[in-house]
Amino acid sequence: MPADLDTYAPLKQVKAFDPTAVDEASSFRSEVTLYIRPQSLRRVCEFLRDAPELQFKFLADLTAVDCYPQEPRFETVYHLLSLKMNERLRLKVRLPGADPRVESMVAVWPAANAFEREVFDLFGIVFEGHPFLERILMPEDWEGHPLRKDYPVQGEITRWP
Protein backbone atom coordinates (compact mmCIF):
# COMPACT_ATOMS: atom_id res chain seq x y z
CA MET A 1 0.00 0.00 0.00
CA PRO A 2 1.55 3.26 -1.06
CA ALA A 3 1.90 6.61 0.56
CA ASP A 4 2.65 7.83 -2.93
CA LEU A 5 -0.34 7.72 -5.26
CA ASP A 6 1.70 8.10 -8.46
CA THR A 7 3.18 4.64 -8.10
CA TYR A 8 -0.09 2.93 -7.08
CA ALA A 9 -0.70 0.25 -9.72
CA PRO A 10 -4.53 0.08 -9.71
CA LEU A 11 -4.77 3.85 -10.13
CA LYS A 12 -2.28 3.83 -12.98
CA GLN A 13 -4.17 1.06 -14.72
CA VAL A 14 -7.56 2.72 -14.30
CA LYS A 15 -6.12 5.94 -15.74
CA ALA A 16 -4.64 4.05 -18.67
CA PHE A 17 -8.01 2.35 -19.22
CA ASP A 18 -10.09 5.51 -19.08
CA PRO A 19 -8.25 8.81 -18.54
CA THR A 20 -11.43 10.75 -17.75
CA ALA A 21 -12.97 8.31 -15.23
CA VAL A 22 -11.09 9.35 -12.09
CA ASP A 23 -12.02 12.80 -10.83
CA GLU A 24 -9.74 12.76 -7.85
CA ALA A 25 -7.58 10.34 -5.90
CA SER A 26 -6.52 10.54 -2.29
CA SER A 27 -4.72 8.46 0.29
CA PHE A 28 -5.30 8.49 4.04
CA ARG A 29 -3.74 6.03 6.52
CA SER A 30 -2.49 4.11 3.45
CA GLU A 31 -6.02 3.56 2.16
CA VAL A 32 -6.59 4.77 -1.37
CA THR A 33 -9.84 6.43 -2.45
CA LEU A 34 -10.72 7.05 -6.07
CA TYR A 35 -13.55 9.42 -6.95
CA ILE A 36 -15.21 8.03 -10.07
CA ARG A 37 -17.50 9.98 -12.38
CA PRO A 38 -20.99 8.43 -12.25
CA GLN A 39 -21.18 7.80 -16.00
CA SER A 40 -17.93 5.77 -15.97
CA LEU A 41 -18.66 3.75 -12.82
CA ARG A 42 -19.91 0.60 -14.52
CA ARG A 43 -16.99 0.46 -16.96
CA VAL A 44 -14.38 1.09 -14.27
CA CYS A 45 -15.89 -1.53 -11.95
CA GLU A 46 -15.93 -4.13 -14.68
CA PHE A 47 -12.35 -3.27 -15.53
CA LEU A 48 -11.23 -3.54 -11.90
CA ARG A 49 -12.99 -6.88 -11.54
CA ASP A 50 -11.71 -8.43 -14.76
CA ALA A 51 -8.21 -7.00 -15.31
CA PRO A 52 -5.98 -10.05 -14.83
CA GLU A 53 -3.43 -8.31 -12.62
CA LEU A 54 -6.05 -6.60 -10.42
CA GLN A 55 -9.02 -8.98 -9.96
CA PHE A 56 -11.11 -7.01 -7.49
CA LYS A 57 -13.67 -9.80 -7.45
CA PHE A 58 -14.89 -9.35 -3.92
CA LEU A 59 -17.17 -6.44 -3.13
CA ALA A 60 -16.54 -6.15 0.59
CA ASP A 61 -18.89 -3.31 1.31
CA LEU A 62 -21.16 -0.76 -0.29
CA THR A 63 -22.57 2.18 1.60
CA ALA A 64 -23.17 5.92 1.37
CA VAL A 65 -22.38 9.13 3.19
CA ASP A 66 -24.65 12.16 3.43
CA CYS A 67 -22.62 15.40 3.34
CA TYR A 68 -25.65 17.64 3.96
CA PRO A 69 -25.82 20.64 3.42
CA GLN A 70 -22.93 20.45 0.97
CA GLU A 71 -23.53 19.91 -2.72
CA PRO A 72 -23.03 17.35 -4.25
CA ARG A 73 -24.72 15.94 -1.21
CA PHE A 74 -24.33 12.17 -1.36
CA GLU A 75 -21.38 9.89 -1.85
CA THR A 76 -21.78 6.17 -2.52
CA VAL A 77 -18.80 4.24 -1.25
CA TYR A 78 -17.56 0.93 -2.64
CA HIS A 79 -14.95 -1.11 -0.78
CA LEU A 80 -13.31 -3.56 -3.13
CA LEU A 81 -11.04 -6.41 -2.20
CA SER A 82 -8.73 -8.35 -4.44
CA LEU A 83 -8.08 -11.80 -3.04
CA LYS A 84 -5.30 -12.30 -5.55
CA MET A 85 -3.36 -9.11 -4.84
CA ASN A 86 -4.42 -8.93 -1.20
CA GLU A 87 -5.28 -5.29 -1.78
CA ARG A 88 -8.17 -3.05 -0.86
CA LEU A 89 -9.48 -0.12 -2.85
CA ARG A 90 -12.21 2.39 -2.12
CA LEU A 91 -14.29 3.94 -4.89
CA LYS A 92 -16.58 6.87 -4.38
CA VAL A 93 -19.21 8.48 -6.53
CA ARG A 94 -20.59 11.93 -5.81
CA LEU A 95 -24.32 12.39 -6.30
CA PRO A 96 -26.55 15.48 -6.17
CA GLY A 97 -29.00 16.04 -3.31
CA ALA A 98 -32.01 16.37 -5.60
CA ASP A 99 -33.03 13.00 -7.02
CA PRO A 100 -29.80 11.06 -6.40
CA ARG A 101 -29.41 8.22 -8.90
CA VAL A 102 -26.53 5.94 -9.74
CA GLU A 103 -26.17 2.80 -11.79
CA SER A 104 -26.62 -0.46 -9.92
CA MET A 105 -23.57 -2.70 -9.63
CA VAL A 106 -25.54 -5.94 -9.13
CA ALA A 107 -24.55 -7.05 -12.63
CA VAL A 108 -20.88 -6.60 -11.74
CA TRP A 109 -20.95 -8.04 -8.22
CA PRO A 110 -24.11 -9.95 -7.19
CA ALA A 111 -23.12 -9.13 -3.60
CA ALA A 112 -24.20 -5.54 -4.23
CA ASN A 113 -27.86 -6.60 -4.18
CA ALA A 114 -28.56 -6.37 -0.44
CA PHE A 115 -26.12 -3.53 0.14
CA GLU A 116 -27.77 -1.35 -2.50
CA ARG A 117 -31.19 -2.09 -1.07
CA GLU A 118 -29.92 -0.98 2.31
CA VAL A 119 -28.54 2.28 0.91
CA PHE A 120 -31.80 2.87 -0.97
CA ASP A 121 -33.76 2.21 2.21
CA LEU A 122 -31.72 4.39 4.55
CA PHE A 123 -30.52 7.16 2.21
CA GLY A 124 -33.06 7.22 -0.60
CA ILE A 125 -30.45 6.82 -3.33
CA VAL A 126 -31.94 5.09 -6.36
CA PHE A 127 -29.85 2.38 -8.03
CA GLU A 128 -30.87 2.19 -11.66
CA GLY A 129 -31.12 -1.31 -13.03
CA HIS A 130 -31.37 -3.01 -9.63
CA PRO A 131 -33.52 -6.15 -9.95
CA PHE A 132 -35.47 -5.70 -6.71
CA LEU A 133 -35.09 -2.22 -5.21
CA GLU A 134 -37.33 -2.43 -2.14
CA ARG A 135 -36.86 -1.38 1.47
CA ILE A 136 -34.88 -4.02 3.35
CA LEU A 137 -34.58 -2.90 6.98
CA MET A 138 -37.41 -0.42 7.53
CA PRO A 139 -41.11 -1.29 7.17
CA GLU A 140 -42.34 -0.96 3.60
CA ASP A 141 -44.72 1.91 4.45
CA TRP A 142 -42.05 3.97 6.23
CA GLU A 143 -41.71 7.61 5.24
CA GLY A 144 -38.30 9.17 4.80
CA HIS A 145 -34.79 7.80 4.89
CA PRO A 146 -33.39 7.60 8.42
CA LEU A 147 -29.66 7.91 7.76
CA ARG A 148 -30.05 11.25 6.00
CA LYS A 149 -28.65 14.03 8.13
CA ASP A 150 -31.85 16.09 7.87
CA TYR A 151 -34.05 13.20 9.02
CA PRO A 152 -36.11 14.19 12.07
CA VAL A 153 -34.71 11.88 14.75
CA GLN A 154 -37.20 12.98 17.39
CA GLY A 155 -40.09 11.56 15.41
CA GLU A 156 -42.53 13.48 13.37
CA ILE A 157 -41.65 16.41 11.17
CA THR A 158 -42.77 19.63 12.81
CA ARG A 159 -44.98 21.61 10.46
CA TRP A 160 -45.61 25.22 11.49
CA PRO A 161 -48.91 26.73 10.42
Place this chain on the structure above:
Amino acid sequence: MAITLERIPGHEERVILSMGPQHPSTHGVLRLVLELDGETVVRALYDIGYLHTGFEKSFEDKTYTQGITLTDRMDYLAPLSNNLGFCLAAEKLLDLEIPLRAQWVRVLLTELTRIQSHLVWLGSHAIDLGAMSVFLYCFREREDILKIFEMVSGQRMMTSYFRIGGLALEPPLGWLKRVEKFIGYFPDRIDEYEGLLTRNPIWLRRTQGIGYLSAEDAIALGVSGPSLRGSGVEWDLRKKQPYSSYEKFEFKVPTRSEGDVYARYLVRVEEMRQSLKIVQQAMQGMPEGPVKAKAPHIVLPDREEMKTSIEALIYHFKLVTEGFHPPLGEVYQAIESPRGELGFYMVSNGSPRPYRCHVRAPSFANLQALPRMIEGRLIADVVACIGTIDIILGEVDR
Protein backbone atom coordinates in the same frame (compact mmCIF):
# COMPACT_ATOMS: atom_id res chain seq x y z
CA MET B 1 -39.88 -6.00 4.88
CA ALA B 2 -43.14 -7.85 4.32
CA ILE B 3 -41.98 -9.45 1.10
CA THR B 4 -44.48 -11.56 -0.80
CA LEU B 5 -44.15 -13.98 -3.67
CA GLU B 6 -46.76 -14.00 -6.42
CA ARG B 7 -47.98 -17.27 -7.88
CA ILE B 8 -46.80 -17.86 -11.41
CA PRO B 9 -49.77 -18.47 -13.77
CA GLY B 10 -49.90 -22.09 -14.83
CA HIS B 11 -48.38 -23.27 -11.56
CA GLU B 12 -51.39 -22.93 -9.26
CA GLU B 13 -50.52 -26.19 -7.51
CA ARG B 14 -47.47 -24.63 -5.92
CA VAL B 15 -47.65 -23.48 -2.32
CA ILE B 16 -46.31 -20.14 -1.08
CA LEU B 17 -45.07 -20.70 2.45
CA SER B 18 -44.02 -18.02 4.92
CA MET B 19 -41.43 -19.43 7.30
CA GLY B 20 -40.68 -17.32 10.35
CA PRO B 21 -39.99 -14.78 11.74
CA GLN B 22 -41.19 -16.72 14.77
CA HIS B 23 -39.67 -20.09 14.07
CA PRO B 24 -37.24 -21.96 16.32
CA SER B 25 -34.77 -22.81 13.56
CA THR B 26 -34.43 -19.36 12.01
CA HIS B 27 -31.95 -18.32 14.72
CA GLY B 28 -33.79 -15.16 15.65
CA VAL B 29 -36.23 -13.24 13.52
CA LEU B 30 -35.45 -14.26 9.99
CA ARG B 31 -38.41 -14.72 7.68
CA LEU B 32 -38.26 -16.76 4.52
CA VAL B 33 -40.83 -16.82 1.77
CA LEU B 34 -40.70 -20.13 -0.06
CA GLU B 35 -42.47 -21.29 -3.15
CA LEU B 36 -42.88 -25.04 -2.92
CA ASP B 37 -43.56 -27.63 -5.57
CA GLY B 38 -44.36 -30.62 -3.41
CA GLU B 39 -41.41 -30.71 -1.05
CA THR B 40 -39.00 -28.95 -3.39
CA VAL B 41 -38.20 -25.28 -2.94
CA VAL B 42 -38.62 -23.54 -6.28
CA ARG B 43 -37.99 -19.95 -5.25
CA ALA B 44 -36.84 -18.45 -1.99
CA LEU B 45 -36.65 -14.90 -0.70
CA TYR B 46 -35.49 -13.75 2.67
CA ASP B 47 -37.05 -10.99 4.67
CA ILE B 48 -35.10 -9.13 7.34
CA GLY B 49 -35.39 -5.96 9.38
CA TYR B 50 -37.41 -7.25 12.32
CA LEU B 51 -34.53 -6.42 14.66
CA HIS B 52 -33.50 -3.14 13.08
CA THR B 53 -32.40 -0.78 15.83
CA GLY B 54 -30.66 1.96 13.87
CA PHE B 55 -27.20 1.44 15.33
CA GLU B 56 -25.57 3.32 12.50
CA LYS B 57 -27.67 6.38 13.28
CA SER B 58 -26.97 6.04 17.00
CA PHE B 59 -23.22 5.99 16.38
CA GLU B 60 -23.50 9.50 14.97
CA ASP B 61 -24.95 10.74 18.24
CA LYS B 62 -22.39 9.12 20.54
CA THR B 63 -18.74 9.80 21.18
CA TYR B 64 -16.29 7.21 19.92
CA THR B 65 -15.92 5.68 23.38
CA GLN B 66 -19.66 5.50 23.93
CA GLY B 67 -20.02 3.82 20.54
CA ILE B 68 -18.20 0.72 21.80
CA THR B 69 -21.21 -0.25 23.91
CA LEU B 70 -23.39 -0.39 20.80
CA THR B 71 -21.09 -2.83 19.05
CA ASP B 72 -21.65 -5.53 21.68
CA ARG B 73 -25.30 -5.57 20.88
CA MET B 74 -24.91 -6.13 17.16
CA ASP B 75 -23.31 -9.54 17.07
CA TYR B 76 -24.32 -10.63 20.55
CA LEU B 77 -22.50 -13.95 20.26
CA ALA B 78 -19.16 -12.31 19.53
CA PRO B 79 -19.17 -9.08 21.51
CA LEU B 80 -15.41 -8.86 21.88
CA SER B 81 -14.79 -9.27 18.14
CA ASN B 82 -17.12 -6.35 17.55
CA ASN B 83 -15.41 -4.29 20.25
CA LEU B 84 -12.09 -5.04 18.60
CA GLY B 85 -13.22 -4.05 15.12
CA PHE B 86 -14.63 -0.75 16.33
CA CYS B 87 -11.58 0.08 18.44
CA LEU B 88 -9.13 -0.82 15.68
CA ALA B 89 -11.01 1.42 13.24
CA ALA B 90 -10.93 4.35 15.65
CA GLU B 91 -7.27 3.69 16.42
CA LYS B 92 -6.46 3.66 12.74
CA LEU B 93 -8.26 6.98 12.40
CA LEU B 94 -6.23 8.38 15.30
CA ASP B 95 -3.01 6.67 14.18
CA LEU B 96 -2.60 5.32 17.70
CA GLU B 97 -0.07 2.70 18.74
CA ILE B 98 -1.32 0.11 21.25
CA PRO B 99 0.93 -1.50 23.88
CA LEU B 100 1.90 -5.08 23.18
CA ARG B 101 0.28 -6.51 26.28
CA ALA B 102 -3.07 -4.98 25.37
CA GLN B 103 -2.79 -6.46 21.88
CA TRP B 104 -2.10 -9.91 23.25
CA VAL B 105 -4.95 -9.78 25.73
CA ARG B 106 -7.19 -8.71 22.84
CA VAL B 107 -6.04 -11.66 20.74
CA LEU B 108 -6.57 -14.09 23.59
CA LEU B 109 -10.06 -12.85 24.35
CA THR B 110 -11.22 -12.62 20.74
CA GLU B 111 -10.10 -16.19 20.13
CA LEU B 112 -12.07 -17.31 23.18
CA THR B 113 -14.96 -15.37 21.66
CA ARG B 114 -14.54 -17.30 18.43
CA ILE B 115 -14.68 -20.58 20.32
CA GLN B 116 -17.79 -19.66 22.27
CA SER B 117 -19.51 -18.33 19.17
CA HIS B 118 -18.73 -21.55 17.30
CA LEU B 119 -20.01 -23.51 20.30
CA VAL B 120 -23.38 -21.79 20.13
CA TRP B 121 -23.40 -22.32 16.38
CA LEU B 122 -22.55 -26.03 16.73
CA GLY B 123 -25.11 -26.58 19.45
CA SER B 124 -27.96 -24.86 17.69
CA HIS B 125 -27.05 -26.27 14.28
CA ALA B 126 -27.06 -29.77 15.75
CA ILE B 127 -30.35 -29.30 17.58
CA ASP B 128 -31.90 -27.98 14.35
CA LEU B 129 -31.00 -31.28 12.74
CA GLY B 130 -32.19 -33.33 15.69
CA ALA B 131 -29.06 -33.93 17.79
CA MET B 132 -30.13 -32.82 21.24
CA SER B 133 -27.16 -33.74 23.42
CA VAL B 134 -24.56 -31.76 21.45
CA PHE B 135 -26.52 -28.63 22.27
CA LEU B 136 -26.30 -29.26 26.00
CA TYR B 137 -22.60 -30.13 25.86
CA CYS B 138 -21.74 -27.01 23.88
CA PHE B 139 -23.56 -24.71 26.24
CA ARG B 140 -21.80 -26.31 29.20
CA GLU B 141 -18.38 -25.33 27.83
CA ARG B 142 -19.58 -21.97 26.61
CA GLU B 143 -20.56 -21.09 30.14
CA ASP B 144 -16.94 -21.50 31.25
CA ILE B 145 -15.79 -19.02 28.61
CA LEU B 146 -18.51 -16.60 29.64
CA LYS B 147 -17.27 -16.88 33.22
CA ILE B 148 -13.80 -15.85 32.04
CA PHE B 149 -15.39 -12.85 30.30
CA GLU B 150 -17.28 -12.01 33.46
CA MET B 151 -14.11 -12.23 35.50
CA VAL B 152 -12.26 -9.92 33.13
CA SER B 153 -14.91 -7.36 32.24
CA GLY B 154 -17.70 -7.80 34.78
CA GLN B 155 -20.18 -8.91 32.13
CA ARG B 156 -20.91 -12.27 30.60
CA MET B 157 -22.07 -11.05 27.23
CA MET B 158 -22.15 -7.27 26.78
CA THR B 159 -18.50 -6.94 27.70
CA SER B 160 -17.41 -3.59 26.17
CA TYR B 161 -13.99 -4.44 27.54
CA PHE B 162 -11.75 -3.05 24.81
CA ARG B 163 -11.27 0.69 24.71
CA ILE B 164 -9.80 2.98 22.13
CA GLY B 165 -6.15 2.91 23.14
CA GLY B 166 -6.11 -0.47 24.88
CA LEU B 167 -8.25 -2.14 27.51
CA ALA B 168 -10.74 -0.74 29.98
CA LEU B 169 -8.68 -2.00 32.91
CA GLU B 170 -5.96 -4.45 33.81
CA PRO B 171 -7.34 -8.01 33.82
CA PRO B 172 -7.73 -9.41 37.36
CA LEU B 173 -5.14 -11.58 39.05
CA GLY B 174 -5.52 -15.26 38.42
CA TRP B 175 -7.54 -14.92 35.25
CA LEU B 176 -4.92 -16.81 33.25
CA LYS B 177 -5.34 -19.77 35.62
CA ARG B 178 -8.97 -19.90 34.60
CA VAL B 179 -7.96 -19.80 30.92
CA GLU B 180 -5.33 -22.48 31.50
CA LYS B 181 -7.89 -24.75 33.10
CA PHE B 182 -10.20 -24.25 30.13
CA ILE B 183 -7.60 -25.06 27.48
CA GLY B 184 -6.55 -28.06 29.55
CA TYR B 185 -9.81 -29.90 29.15
CA PHE B 186 -11.33 -28.36 26.03
CA PRO B 187 -9.50 -30.44 23.35
CA ASP B 188 -11.12 -33.58 24.78
CA ARG B 189 -14.49 -31.88 24.62
CA ILE B 190 -14.03 -31.12 20.91
CA ASP B 191 -13.29 -34.80 20.41
CA GLU B 192 -16.47 -35.55 22.28
CA TYR B 193 -18.56 -33.37 19.92
CA GLU B 194 -16.83 -34.92 16.94
CA GLY B 195 -17.46 -38.37 18.35
CA LEU B 196 -21.15 -37.54 18.42
CA LEU B 197 -21.36 -36.04 14.94
CA THR B 198 -18.46 -36.42 12.52
CA ARG B 199 -19.09 -40.03 11.57
CA ASN B 200 -22.69 -40.20 12.68
CA PRO B 201 -24.66 -41.63 9.71
CA ILE B 202 -27.72 -39.47 10.38
CA TRP B 203 -25.56 -36.33 10.58
CA LEU B 204 -23.77 -37.27 7.35
CA ARG B 205 -27.06 -37.85 5.53
CA ARG B 206 -28.38 -34.48 6.68
CA THR B 207 -25.24 -32.49 5.83
CA GLN B 208 -23.20 -34.05 3.03
CA GLY B 209 -23.96 -32.63 -0.40
CA ILE B 210 -26.51 -30.22 1.10
CA GLY B 211 -26.36 -26.45 0.60
CA TYR B 212 -23.64 -26.51 -2.03
CA LEU B 213 -21.88 -23.23 -2.73
CA SER B 214 -19.08 -23.01 -5.27
CA ALA B 215 -16.01 -20.86 -4.65
CA GLU B 216 -16.92 -18.49 -7.52
CA ASP B 217 -20.46 -18.03 -6.23
CA ALA B 218 -19.21 -17.46 -2.71
CA ILE B 219 -16.82 -14.71 -3.80
CA ALA B 220 -19.36 -13.10 -6.13
CA LEU B 221 -22.01 -13.06 -3.38
CA GLY B 222 -19.65 -11.52 -0.84
CA VAL B 223 -19.55 -14.56 1.42
CA SER B 224 -16.67 -14.55 3.90
CA GLY B 225 -15.42 -16.42 6.92
CA PRO B 226 -15.87 -20.17 7.49
CA SER B 227 -18.55 -20.28 4.79
CA LEU B 228 -16.01 -19.09 2.22
CA ARG B 229 -13.31 -21.43 3.51
CA GLY B 230 -15.75 -24.33 3.33
CA SER B 231 -15.86 -23.69 -0.41
CA GLY B 232 -12.13 -24.09 -0.75
CA VAL B 233 -10.93 -20.47 -0.67
CA GLU B 234 -8.09 -20.02 1.75
CA TRP B 235 -8.84 -16.52 2.95
CA ASP B 236 -8.48 -15.46 6.54
CA LEU B 237 -7.85 -11.83 7.43
CA ARG B 238 -5.85 -12.88 10.48
CA LYS B 239 -3.29 -14.32 8.07
CA LYS B 240 -3.71 -12.12 5.02
CA GLN B 241 -4.09 -8.70 6.57
CA PRO B 242 -2.93 -9.21 10.16
CA TYR B 243 -4.12 -6.84 12.85
CA SER B 244 -3.47 -6.71 16.58
CA SER B 245 -0.22 -8.78 16.33
CA TYR B 246 -1.82 -11.83 14.69
CA GLU B 247 1.28 -12.17 12.52
CA LYS B 248 3.17 -13.30 15.63
CA PHE B 249 0.94 -16.32 16.23
CA GLU B 250 1.18 -19.66 14.60
CA PHE B 251 -1.99 -21.32 13.38
CA LYS B 252 -3.43 -22.99 10.35
CA VAL B 253 -6.37 -21.81 8.27
CA PRO B 254 -8.60 -24.85 7.76
CA THR B 255 -10.27 -25.12 4.37
CA ARG B 256 -12.41 -27.77 2.69
CA SER B 257 -13.22 -27.92 -0.98
CA GLU B 258 -16.61 -29.67 -0.85
CA GLY B 259 -18.62 -26.48 -0.29
CA ASP B 260 -21.48 -28.23 1.51
CA VAL B 261 -22.92 -28.08 5.01
CA TYR B 262 -20.62 -30.85 6.20
CA ALA B 263 -17.50 -29.05 4.90
CA ARG B 264 -18.44 -25.90 6.77
CA TYR B 265 -19.05 -27.97 9.88
CA LEU B 266 -15.54 -29.47 9.65
CA VAL B 267 -13.99 -26.05 9.02
CA ARG B 268 -15.59 -24.55 12.12
CA VAL B 269 -14.68 -27.47 14.34
CA GLU B 270 -11.07 -27.29 13.18
CA GLU B 271 -11.14 -23.52 13.73
CA MET B 272 -11.95 -24.13 17.38
CA ARG B 273 -8.81 -26.23 17.71
CA GLN B 274 -6.71 -23.58 15.97
CA SER B 275 -8.18 -20.83 18.16
CA LEU B 276 -7.22 -22.89 21.15
CA LYS B 277 -3.63 -22.98 19.88
CA ILE B 278 -3.63 -19.19 19.58
CA VAL B 279 -5.02 -18.85 23.10
CA GLN B 280 -2.26 -21.11 24.38
CA GLN B 281 0.46 -19.10 22.64
CA ALA B 282 -1.00 -15.82 23.84
CA MET B 283 -1.14 -17.11 27.39
CA GLN B 284 2.40 -18.47 27.43
CA GLY B 285 4.02 -15.47 25.78
CA MET B 286 1.91 -12.78 27.47
CA PRO B 287 4.17 -9.71 27.60
CA GLU B 288 4.41 -7.45 30.63
CA GLY B 289 3.68 -3.75 30.50
CA PRO B 290 0.80 -1.29 30.41
CA VAL B 291 -2.61 -2.09 28.92
CA LYS B 292 -3.35 1.46 27.80
CA ALA B 293 -1.60 3.60 25.22
CA LYS B 294 0.34 6.62 26.40
CA ALA B 295 -1.99 9.18 24.90
CA PRO B 296 -3.54 11.30 27.66
CA HIS B 297 -5.74 13.23 25.24
CA ILE B 298 -7.46 9.97 24.17
CA VAL B 299 -7.18 7.41 26.98
CA LEU B 300 -8.80 8.01 30.36
CA PRO B 301 -6.23 8.46 33.16
CA ASP B 302 -5.94 6.03 36.05
CA ARG B 303 -8.03 6.86 39.08
CA GLU B 304 -4.97 7.05 41.35
CA GLU B 305 -3.21 9.44 38.99
CA MET B 306 -6.17 11.77 39.05
CA LYS B 307 -5.83 12.27 42.79
CA THR B 308 -2.36 13.74 42.48
CA SER B 309 -2.08 15.25 39.01
CA ILE B 310 -4.05 18.28 37.89
CA GLU B 311 -3.31 17.47 34.23
CA ALA B 312 -4.83 14.03 34.60
CA LEU B 313 -7.91 15.61 36.21
CA ILE B 314 -8.27 18.10 33.36
CA TYR B 315 -7.87 15.38 30.73
CA HIS B 316 -10.44 13.25 32.53
CA PHE B 317 -12.91 16.12 32.59
CA LYS B 318 -12.37 16.93 28.92
CA LEU B 319 -12.60 13.29 27.81
CA VAL B 320 -15.75 12.55 29.80
CA THR B 321 -17.65 15.72 28.97
CA GLU B 322 -16.49 16.18 25.40
CA GLY B 323 -14.44 13.28 24.03
CA PHE B 324 -11.44 13.43 21.75
CA HIS B 325 -11.17 14.94 18.28
CA PRO B 326 -9.80 12.63 15.57
CA PRO B 327 -8.40 14.22 12.42
CA LEU B 328 -10.49 14.66 9.28
CA GLY B 329 -10.58 11.49 7.25
CA GLU B 330 -12.10 8.10 6.68
CA VAL B 331 -10.93 4.56 7.37
CA TYR B 332 -12.14 1.04 6.73
CA GLN B 333 -10.92 -1.60 9.14
CA ALA B 334 -11.84 -5.23 8.67
CA ILE B 335 -11.28 -8.09 11.08
CA GLU B 336 -12.00 -11.78 10.91
CA SER B 337 -14.98 -12.22 13.19
CA PRO B 338 -16.31 -15.76 13.84
CA ARG B 339 -18.71 -15.19 10.94
CA GLY B 340 -16.40 -13.56 8.42
CA GLU B 341 -15.22 -10.13 7.43
CA LEU B 342 -16.48 -7.62 9.96
CA GLY B 343 -15.68 -4.15 8.67
CA PHE B 344 -16.10 -0.75 10.23
CA TYR B 345 -16.16 2.24 7.89
CA MET B 346 -15.67 5.40 9.89
CA VAL B 347 -15.82 8.96 8.63
CA SER B 348 -14.57 11.74 10.87
CA ASN B 349 -15.23 15.43 10.37
CA GLY B 350 -13.01 16.37 13.30
CA SER B 351 -15.79 16.40 15.90
CA PRO B 352 -15.83 14.03 18.92
CA ARG B 353 -18.56 11.95 17.27
CA PRO B 354 -18.20 9.90 14.11
CA TYR B 355 -19.77 11.70 11.16
CA ARG B 356 -20.73 8.33 9.76
CA CYS B 357 -20.03 4.84 11.01
CA HIS B 358 -21.06 1.97 8.80
CA VAL B 359 -20.79 -1.67 9.80
CA ARG B 360 -20.06 -4.25 7.16
CA ALA B 361 -21.77 -7.12 8.92
CA PRO B 362 -20.60 -10.55 7.74
CA SER B 363 -24.01 -12.13 8.38
CA PHE B 364 -25.71 -9.50 6.22
CA ALA B 365 -23.56 -10.44 3.24
CA ASN B 366 -23.49 -14.19 3.91
CA LEU B 367 -27.28 -14.31 4.03
CA GLN B 368 -27.33 -13.53 0.30
CA ALA B 369 -26.02 -17.02 -0.35
CA LEU B 370 -29.03 -18.67 1.32
CA PRO B 371 -31.45 -18.60 -1.66
CA ARG B 372 -28.65 -19.99 -3.83
CA MET B 373 -28.21 -22.88 -1.41
CA ILE B 374 -31.84 -23.87 -0.99
CA GLU B 375 -33.45 -23.32 -4.38
CA GLY B 376 -34.07 -26.65 -6.04
CA ARG B 377 -33.58 -28.58 -2.80
CA LEU B 378 -35.96 -30.17 -0.32
CA ILE B 379 -37.67 -28.08 2.33
CA ALA B 380 -36.14 -30.22 5.09
CA ASP B 381 -32.69 -28.98 4.01
CA VAL B 382 -33.67 -25.34 4.47
CA VAL B 383 -33.12 -25.67 8.21
CA ALA B 384 -29.65 -27.15 7.66
CA CYS B 385 -28.75 -24.29 5.32
CA ILE B 386 -29.90 -21.56 7.71
CA GLY B 387 -27.78 -23.14 10.40
CA THR B 388 -24.70 -23.52 8.26
CA ILE B 389 -24.27 -19.86 7.32
CA ASP B 390 -24.33 -18.98 11.03
CA ILE B 391 -26.25 -15.73 10.90
CA ILE B 392 -26.87 -13.45 13.84
CA LEU B 393 -29.93 -11.35 13.23
CA GLY B 394 -28.75 -8.59 15.53
CA GLU B 395 -25.92 -8.06 13.12
CA VAL B 396 -27.96 -8.54 9.96
CA ASP B 397 -30.52 -5.92 10.93
CA ARG B 398 -28.32 -3.63 13.01
